Amino acid sequence: MVYDIVNKRTKGILLLILSAFFFACMNMFVKLSGDELPVFQKVFFRNAMAAVIAFIVLIKNKAPMRPSVKGSLPFLILRTLFGLAGVVCNYYALETLVLSDASILNKMSPFFAVLFSFIFIRERPRFWQWLILGGALFGTVFVIKPGFANAAFIPALVGFLGGVFAGAAYGCVRKLGLMGENNPYIVFFFSTVSTLIVTPVMIAGYVPMTALQWVYLLSAGITAALAQFSITAAYTCAPAKEISVYDFTQIIFASLMSLIVFQQVPDLFSIIGYLIIVGMAVLNYFLSNKEAKSKETASSEK
Numbered sequence: 001m002v003y004d005i006v007n008k009r010t011k012g013i014l015l016l017i018l019s020a021f022f023f024a025c026m027n028m029f030v031k032l033s034g035d036e037l038p039v040f041q042k043v044f045f046r047n048a049m050a051a052v053i054a055f056i057v058l059i060k061n062k063a064p065m066r067p068s069v070k071g072s073l074p075f076l077i078l079r080t081l082f083g084l085a086g087v088v089c090n091y092y093a094l095e096t097l098v099l100s101d102a103s104i105l106n107k108m109s110p111f112f113a114v115l116f117s118f119i120f121i122r123e124r125p126r127f128w129q130w131l132i133l134g135g136a137l138f139g140t141v142f143v144i145k146p147g148f149a150n151a152a153f154i155p156a157l158v159g160f161l162g163g164v165f166a167g168a169a170y171g172c173v174r175k176l177g178l179m180g181e182n183n184p185y186i187v188f189f190f191s192t193v194s195t196l197i198v199t200p201v202m203i204a205g206y207v208p209m210t211a212l213q214w215v216y217l218l219s220a221g222i223t224a225a226l227a228q229f230s231i232t233a234a235y236t237c238a239p240a241k242e243i244s245v246y247d248f249t250q251i252i253f254a255s256l257m258s259l260i261v262f263q264q265v266p267d268l269f270s271i272i273g274y275l276i277i278v279g280m281a282v283l284n285y286f287l288s289n290k291e292a293k294s295k296e297t298a299s300s301e302k
Contacts (some may be wrong), residue, residue, distance in 0.1 A: 008237045008238055008270045009238045009242055009243060011234075011237050012216040012233075012234045012235070012237035012242075012243045013089055013234075013246050015188060015230045015231070015233050015234035015250050016116055016229045016230070016234040016243055016244070016247050016249075017233065017239065017246050017273050018225075018226075019226075019227045019230035019231035019234060019247070020246070020247055020249040020250035020253060021249070021250070021253050022223045022224070022226045022227035022230060022248050023103075023224075023255060024103065024250045024253035024254045024255075025219075025223040025224075025257075026046070026174045026223040026224045026227060027090070027099060027102065027103060027257075028099065028254075028257045028261060029093045029216045029217070029219045029220035029223065030046070030094055030216070030217075030220045030235070031040055031094050031095075031099055031207075031262070032216045032261070032273050033213050033216040033217050033220070034213060035095045035297050036204075037207055037209065037213065037217075038202070038205045038207060039088060039091045039092050039095070040088070040201040040202045041197050041202050041205065041206060041207060042091050042196045042217060042220070043084075043087055043088055043091060043202075044192075044195060044198050044199060045217035045218065045220065045221050046087065046217070046220050046221045047084075047087070047190075047191045047192075047194045047195040047198070047221070047224070048191070048195045048221060049218060049220075049221020049222055049225060050070050050142045050187065050191035050221055050224050050225035051188060051191035051192040051195050051223065052192075053222070053225040053226075054184050054185075054187040054188035054191055054193075054225065054228075054229075054249075055188060056187060057184040057187075057188075058182075058188055059142045062186065063182055063184060063185060064182075064183075064185075065188075067181065067185070067189075068180070068182050068185065069176075069179045069180050069181045070181050070196065071179065072176055072181045074187045075172045075175050075176050075179070075181075076168075076176065076186065077193075077286055078168075078171075078172050078179070079169050079172035079173060079176065079186065079189075079190055080189065080190045080193045080194055082165045082166070082168040082169040082172065082199070083165070083169035083190050084162070084190075084194040084197060084283070085162075085165040085195065086106075086109070086162045086164075086166035086168075086169055087160075087162075087164035087167060087194070088162075089158045089159060089160040089161050089162030090106045090159060090166075091155065092100065092155060092159075092162075092234075093105060093106075093155045093158050093159030093162060094177065095155070096155035097154055097155050097159060098258055098264045098266050098270070099155060099254050099255075099257060099258035099261075099262060099264060100251060100254045100255040100258045100263075100264075100266050100274070101152075101156065101266055101270050102159050102254075102269070103141065103161070103250055104140075104143055104251050104254075104273065104274055104277060105143060105156060105159035105162065105163055105166035105203060106159060106162050106163045106166060106268075107137065107163060107165045107207075107247060107248055107250055107251060107277070107284055108137075108140060108160060108163030108164065108167065108277070109164075109166035109167040109169075109170060109247070110271070111132075111133045111136045111137075111167065111244075111280075111281075112133075112135070112163065112164050112166070112167020112168060112171075113166075113170040113171050113174070113235070113244055114129060114167075114244065115133065115167065115171070116167055116168045116170070116171025116172070117171045117174050117175075117239065118169065120171050120172060120174070120276070122141060122174040122196075124234040126160055126291070127286060129287075129288075130183075132283060132284045132287075133280075134277075134279040135276065135279040135283075136276070136281070137273075138276060138279035139272075139273045139275075139276030139279075139280065140160055140273060140277065141150070141268075141272070141273070142269045142270065142272045142273030142276065143269070143270050143273035143277075149231050153176075157282070159203055162215035163213040169190075170231070170235055172235070172237070173231075173232055173235045173236070176236075177232075177235060177236025178236075182259070183229070183232050183233055183236060184229070185230055186232050187228045187232055189223070190228070191228070210262075215233060215265075231247075233238060242285075242288050244284075244285075245281040245282060245284060245285035246285075247280045248277075250280050251274060251278065263278075
């Protein structure tokens with residue numbers, strides 16, 4: 001029994017690191033597509049590609065194109081609304097911010113995944129986890145750099161809200177996984193419904209694209225789908241409070257891409273913010289791991 005728990009946790013960790021890499025690639029491709037393309041046009045291609053890939057996976061697995069668990073539809077809808085809001089906020093922030101800044105703000109999602117897991121499935125955080133969430137929020141101040149004189153303040157604030165919405169979406173994913181809903185269907189439902197929602201807005205403001213922009217947005221869609229499959233599987237393998245720290249590897253990937261591809265270097269305040277947020281995430285992991293080992297020891301002694 002203990003081996004199964006540890007094995008699931010390890011699988012969740014590996015899947016989360018993989019999703020972090022794909023999300024960093026997705027953000028890079030979106031930023032490369034250019035600021036002249038409307039946000040909803042980028043969101044459309046990202047989610048449409050993910051919907052096609054999820055549809056192919058469902059067909060290959062001969063899985064039903066409908067919810068497979070009674071009572072899962074409300075959480076599928078919530079996951080879609082929160083997820084779509086998170087993507088729109090993230091893409092808006094990417095237009096202005098340094099890639100690594102936009103990524104770290106979006107990566108507030110693991111902290112909020114813990115919060116929303118408590119709301120949706122009563123996975124009750126400890127007091128020290130609330131303190132760590134507060135510490136992470138303090139770290140975002142250095143990245144956002146409040147003050148309306150700062151031109152990047154509004155995009156940074158929107159990027160932070162994207163992290164909140166993404167955390168709510170992953171809380172729904174955790175709930176759906178525990179209910180037994182099919183992982184590919186979770187991705188398919190979110191991608192398809194969100195694509196339908198943004199289609200009218202995308203058509204109304206459509207901007208013709210170059211061949212290279214098509215390549216970038218299609219690549220963003222493919223990497224987004226791979227990231228969604230990975231992170232959905234990760235949060236169904238283990239609780240957010242045990243594995244979410246590994247989602248912060250996206251900052252490493254994003255920083256490297258930011259430096260190599262865009263020649264962008266974050267300022268000192270942003271770096272301080274990164275260190276605080278990642279430090280809180282690492283502290284959360286070690287304390288959660290210590291608690292899990294204590295429970296395993298107590299269980300084996302009975």
